[in-house]
Amino acid sequence: MSDRKIYADATAALDGILKDGMTLMSGGFGLCGIPETLINAVKASSVKDLTVISNNAGVDGVGLGVLLESKQISTMISSYVGENKLFAQQFLAGDLKVVFTPQGTLSEQIRAGGAGIPAFYTKTGVGTLVAEGKEVKNFDGEDYVMERGLTADVALVHAYMADREGNLVFRKTARNFNPMMATAGKITVAEVEHLVDSGEIDPDHIIVPGVYVQRIVHVPNPVKHIEQRTTRPRHQVA
Amino acid sequence: MAWTREQMAQRAASELEDGFYVNLGIGIPTLVSNYIPEGMEIQLQSENGMLGMGPFPFEGEEDADLINAGKQTVTELPTTSYFSNADSFAMIRGGHINLSILGAMQVAQNGDLANWMIPGKMVKGMGGAMDLVAGVKKVIVVMEHTAKGEPKLLKTCNLPLTGKEVVDMVITDMAVFEFEKNGTPRMKLIELADGVTLDEVKAATEAEYDVAL
Numbered sequence: 001m002s003d004r005k006i007y008a009d010a011t012a013a014l015d016g017i018l019k020d021g022m023t024l025m026s027g028g029f030g031l032c033g034i035p036e037t038l039i040n041a042v043k044a045s046s047v048k049d050l051t052v053i054s055n056n057a058g059v060d061g062v063g064l065g066v067l068l069e070s071k072q073i074s075t076m077i078s079s080y081v082g083e084n085k086l087f088a089q090q091f092l093a094g095d096l097k098v099v100f101t102p103q104g105t106l107s108e109q110i111r112a113g114g115a116g117i118p119a120f121y122t123k124t125g126v127g128t129l130v131a132e133g134k135e136v137k138n139f140d141g142e143d144y145v146m147e148r149g150l151t152a153d154v155a156l157v158h159a160y161m162a163d164r165e166g167n168l169v170f171r172k173t174a175r176n177f178n179p180m181m182a183t184a185g186k187i188t189v190a191e192v193e194h195l196v197d198s199g200e201i202d203p204d205h206i207i208v209p210g211v212y213v214q215r216i217v218h219v220p221n222p223v224k225h226i227e228q229r230t231t232r233p234r235h236q237v238a
Numbered sequence: 239m240a241w242t243r244e245q246m247a248q249r250a251a252s253e254l255e256d257g258f259y260v261n262l263g264i265g266i267p268t269l270v271s272n273y274i275p276e277g278m279e280i281q282l283q284s285e286n287g288m289l290g291m292g293p294f295p296f297e298g299e300e301d302a303d304l305i306n307a308g309k310q311t312v313t314e315l316p317t318t319s320y321f322s323n324a325d326s327f328a329m330i331r332g333g334h335i336n337l338s339i340l341g342a343m344q345v346a347q348n349g350d351l352a353n354w355m356i357p358g359k360m361v362k363g364m365g366g367a368m369d370l371v372a373g374v375k376k377v378i379v380v381m382e383h384t385a386k387g388e389p390k391l392l393k394t395c396n397l398p399l400t401g402k403e404v405v406d407m408v409i410t411d412m413a414v415f416e417f418e419k420n421g422t423p424r425m426k427l428i429e430l431a432d433g434v435t436l437d438e439v440k441a442a443t444e445a446e447y448d449v450a451l
Binding site: 029030031032033055078079081083088091092098100102103104105107108110122123124125126127128129130160170171172173174175176177179180224225226227228229230231232233234 | 286287288299301302303305309310311312320322323324327328361362364368
């Protein structure tokens, strides 16, 4: 098996595919399962005026927070951005445009975009601000609002394991938005914790087939962040 | 006398049924998991992409790859499954989750719900709330009856809506209301909290409701 998809580091993996004004998808939920190494390489590239599609916007100094700090993002398409002070400042100052999107609509927009579906109808958001200016259609006596599919110039995803063909496996809730985003990027770049030879992952366990993944960078032992460290005492019975 | 947060959670837990798949919001709704009746099988759904959510981990056993929708560290159970966020909301929107328990800023007498945005203040976003109230079979709101002395149960919500005619039941520190969904939804007072009188509820409520104690 060739190594045509394997890049030496995150900078090399992004070489030649970043440009000002582009649309970027970034996987993760909160700080769980984010492609942090790739995000840091986007920062180093100084590409600007980015539209970023991501459920959240990182926190100050971590994840997409670093691209807000460097003012490389002009528009965010997200469902929830509450954890970020810098975000609030830029948003209130009018430096940052935000398209608030219900979480399930956002993930379905990405799924649809990757699957070649330009639009779909959902009952989420009917009768709310989210439906304003959008087509509403009645099916079987119930109103649904039309939402567009979303694609990106480049999708950045985090996976637990990949083989050299780009087949991906995720771990626990770090899966979140990563599988759909992998399908919706014209070019998808995956940072992976474990890189194995083709044939080493049971084909029945592959979550994202390699056809969706163009570039892979191996990032062993990444630092993982916990936003809300909640525990219970040892003596307590569950 | 009115119900405490714990008693409100306990009252909400009495709406659980054996075999239910349930999504709990942040705040008082989270406490409901402490009152699941013994022997009842309930699977908790976390909308980031997990079904069968376990309790918080023991100290030292936190896993950054295992969080709930509030970004808190949790644990897995023998029944746990993981899936993508799109699959998670297919489950929610498709009506496969039995019950959603969540907080609110305002509820109107027709079942309209507002809980995501105060114009002029920093907007954080709706997260999954709009999808949950649109798709889950039964929606229970658990909230304080008033905010700073002002009623939260209104004739019409004046904050931007999360969903239209979506609430099935409201549990406050003073009372429990149900919404009749046949035709124009009507709000119905079905239960008073310990030591709370009808007159006290009336004084603290702007919404019009039938009394069916």
